[in-house]
Amino acid sequence: MRVLAFDTSSPVLTVAVADESRVLGEWTTNLNKNHSVTLMDGISALLDEIKTDPDQLTAIAVGQGPGSYTGVRIGVSTAKSMAWSLGIPVIGVSTLETIAMNAIGFGGLIVPLFDARRGQVYTGCWDSVEMTSLRSVLDERIILLRDWLPQVLEQAAGRPVLFLGDDVSLHRAVIEEMVGEQARFAPSGLNHPRAAQIAWLGMQKLEQADAPDTHAVNPEYLQVSEAEAKWLANQQK
Amino acid sequence: MNEKNATRYQQRILAHYEQHQQSDRPTLILGIETSCDETSASVIKDGRVILSNIIASQADIHKRFGGVVPEVASRRHVENITLTIEESLQEAGVTLDDISAIAVTYGPGLVGALLVGVAAAKAISYARGIPLIGVHHIAGHIYANRLVTEMEFPLISLVVSGGHTELVYMDQHGSFEILGETRDDAAGEAYDKVARALSLPYPGGPHIDRLAHEGTPNVPLPRVWLEPDSYDFSFSGLKSAVLNTLHNAEQRGERIEPANLAASFQASVVEVLVEKTIRAAKAKQARQILLAGGVAANKGLREALTARCEQEGLTLIIPPLSLCTDNAAMIAAAGYISYQQGRFASLDLNGVPGLSLTEPF
Numbered sequence: 172m173r174v175l176a177f178d179t180s181s182p183v184l185t186v187a188v189a190d191e192s193r194v195l196g197e198w199t200t201n202l203n204k205n206h207s208v209t210l211m212d213g214i215s216a217l218l219d220e221i222k223t224d225p226d227q228l229t230a231i232a233v234g235q236g237p238g239s240y241t242g243v244r245i246g247v248s249t250a251k252s253m254a255w256s257l258g259i260p261v262i263g264v265s266t267l268e269t270i271a272m273n274a275i276g277f278g279g280l281i282v283p284l285f286d287a288r289r290g291q292v293y294t295g296c297w298d299s300v301e302m303t304s305l306r307s308v309l310d311e312r313i314i315l316l317r318d319w320l321p322q323v324l325e326q327a328a329g330r331p332v333l334f335l336g337d338d339v340s341l342h343r344a345v346i347e348e349m350v351g352e353q354a355r356f357a358p359s360g361l362n363h364p365r366a367a368q369i370a371w372l373g374m375q376k377l378e379q380a381d382a383p384d385t386h387a388v389n390p391e392y393l394q395v396s397e398a399e400a401k402w403l404a405n406q407q408k
Numbered sequence: 409m410n411e412k413n414a415t416r417y418q419q420r421i422l423a424h425y426e427q428h429q430q431s432d433r434p435t436l437i438l439g440i441e442t443s444c445d446e447t448s449a450s451v452i453k454d455g456r457v458i459l460s461n462i463i464a465s466q467a468d469i470h471k472r473f474g475g476v477v478p479e480v481a482s483r484r485h486v487e488n489i490t491l492t493i494e495e496s497l498q499e500a501g502v503t504l505d506d507i508s509a510i511a512v513t514y515g516p517g518l519v520g521a522l523l524v525g526v527a528a529a530k531a532i533s534y535a536r537g538i539p540l541i542g543v544h545h546i547a548g549h550i551y552a553n554r555l556v557t558e559m560e561f562p563l564i565s566l567v568v569s570g571g572h573t574e575l576v577y578m579d580q581h582g583s584f585e586i587l588g589e590t591r592d593d594a595a596g597e598a599y600d601k602v603a604r605a606l607s608l609p610y611p612g613g614p615h616i617d618r619l620a621h622e623g624t625p626n627v628p629l630p631r632v633w634l635e636p637d638s639y640d641f642s643f644s645g646l647k648s649a650v651l652n653t654l655h656n657a658e659q660r661g662e663r664i665e666p667a668n669l670a671a672s673f674q675a676s677v678v679e680v681l682v683e684k685t686i687r688a689a690k691a692k693q694a695r696q697i698l699l700a701g702g703v704a705a706n707k708g709l710r711e712a713l714t715a716r717c718e719q720e721g722l723t724l725i726i727p728p729l730s731l732c733t734d735n736a737a738m739i740a741a742a743g744y745i746s747y748q749q750g751r752f753a754s755l756d757l758n759g760v761p762g763l764s765l766t767e768p769f
């Protein structure tokens with residue numbers, strides 16, 4: 172098994188190749204929003220560096236969001252097109268779970284988040300099953316942070332809660348106010364999605380179930396578009 | 409390309425190109441188009457023969473919003489893209505092994521929509537080592553004509569669509585000079601706005617065209633010729649005149665027959681488009697006039713242009729309706745020229761919403 176993994180859902184661009192036992196290479200930047208220009212060259216450079224041609228890949232794993240709509244689409248369109256043209260499986264992985272993986276082994280709840288404007292966040296909640304896997308405690312969603320934190324606290328039942336993600340700094344005051352001494356904040360190296368984690372999560376999924384239909388692998392936006400939401404609201408009037 | 413510093417991708421592309429050049433197989437271009445609300449993929453043989461042209465239209469989805477919603481369009485493109493490409497290969501009876509190059513629209517258009525096609529094209533190009541070609545959407549509309557009749561130079565192309573109104577001069581393949589363009593609204597845009605004022609459904613063009621044929625052009629409306637030597641267009645004044653006419657009539661408690669107003673509006677648009685095209689064709693001694701773009705489906709425009717070209721002894725080419733609206737066959741046809749010239753895009757190709765026709769990639 173040789174898996175190419177990448178994610179373009181946030182300002183982070185991350186690409187990795189891994190097999191069952193080790194990560195062969197990983198490349199990550201956290202400043203470039205123009206993933207359309209840089210993603211393919213990034214993949215090409217990494218594969219050249221580890222002397223791998225695309226036809227040696229056996230699967231592709233991609234972060235399917237949530238995050239920037241355009242960013243997620245660049246990653247997912249690239250992943251499903253590559254996988255389809257190579258005749259190999261493509262697996263979508265949650266970008267939030269990918270970040271949560273950075274803190275596997277933490278002895279409390281792990282809450283990664285992306286800012287979604289107007290006090291909202293894209294978020295989810297996991298806890299660790301020792302060092303081997305994560306268990307989802309609350310489903311991923313877009314929600315007002317002030318509505319989210321009480322639910323997390325209830326699940327925490329007194330345990331510490333680790334907040335992950337570069338956008339945590341935007342919301343730190345609210346988190347400290349509402350979570351108090353149970354709140355933990357991570358060193359910066361744990362805050363961004365890493366493609367090596369996507370590769371690992373993708374391989375886990377492939378072990379547990381059949382690969383999904385390539386055509387049906389699509390972004391997880393977690394909300395309908397604004398135009399569709401308005402239209403639906405008008406229909407219900 | 410310096411062999412030593414070349415990436416594996418560049419080496420693989422070069423090897424693919426040489427192998428296909430040396431073989432006596434036909435040149436097959438896979439075209440991909442996602443610039444607006446149609447997800448389309450097509451396989452074209454030797455630049456002129458359509459083997460397949462799959463179009464997954466979203467028109468029904470956008471109708472309820474009264475126009476194309478970019479975010480909705482982009483989402484549908486991701487869902488449709490690989491399926492549409494697969495269908496285009498299956499219908500053509502070929503596999504990716506047979507494809508000589510992939511041509512993709514990289515502008516102009518809706519950026520989020522363009523990016524899906526561009527990402528898919530680059531991904532397949534990289535994965536399979538197939539050369540990549542970036543195509544200008546309007547160049548595609550012009551080359552739709554080559555799927556019908558061989559082009560003869562010099563030629564003039566009148567490009568009219570929802571987003572474009574341009575007179576383009578070509579003296580050889582792949583070379584475009586813009587003689588004139590709209591200074592405000594595109595012709596198709598004016599159609600949509602007038603249609604809305606007449607309470608016609610979206611998209612308005614076909615409805616105005618139909619209504620115009622039932623009416624008499626007896627409402628006085630301006631023809632905007634601009635400066636005597638100009639090939640530019642302006643339709644916003646005409647649109648305002650239509651709205652004012654409706655408004656004034658309403659205030660006086662009069663009723664204007666919508667069919668007559670549609671006929672008058674269409675007559676004004678068509679007269680200016682046709683006369684400027686004829687003048688350009690004569691001035692440039694064009695051997696052909698090509699009609700291109702979605703508004704080329706307009707019956708009033710086709711009839712008037714056909715009549716005037718006959719009168720002037722000019723050769724007019726109009727693509728069939730199916731090739732006037734957005735489709736990937738025209739993109740592959742335009743991409744074939746770049747293929748013959750060995751002009752390929754690199755993996756940093758981006759979607760460019762305001763791409764200029766005269767800008768080489």
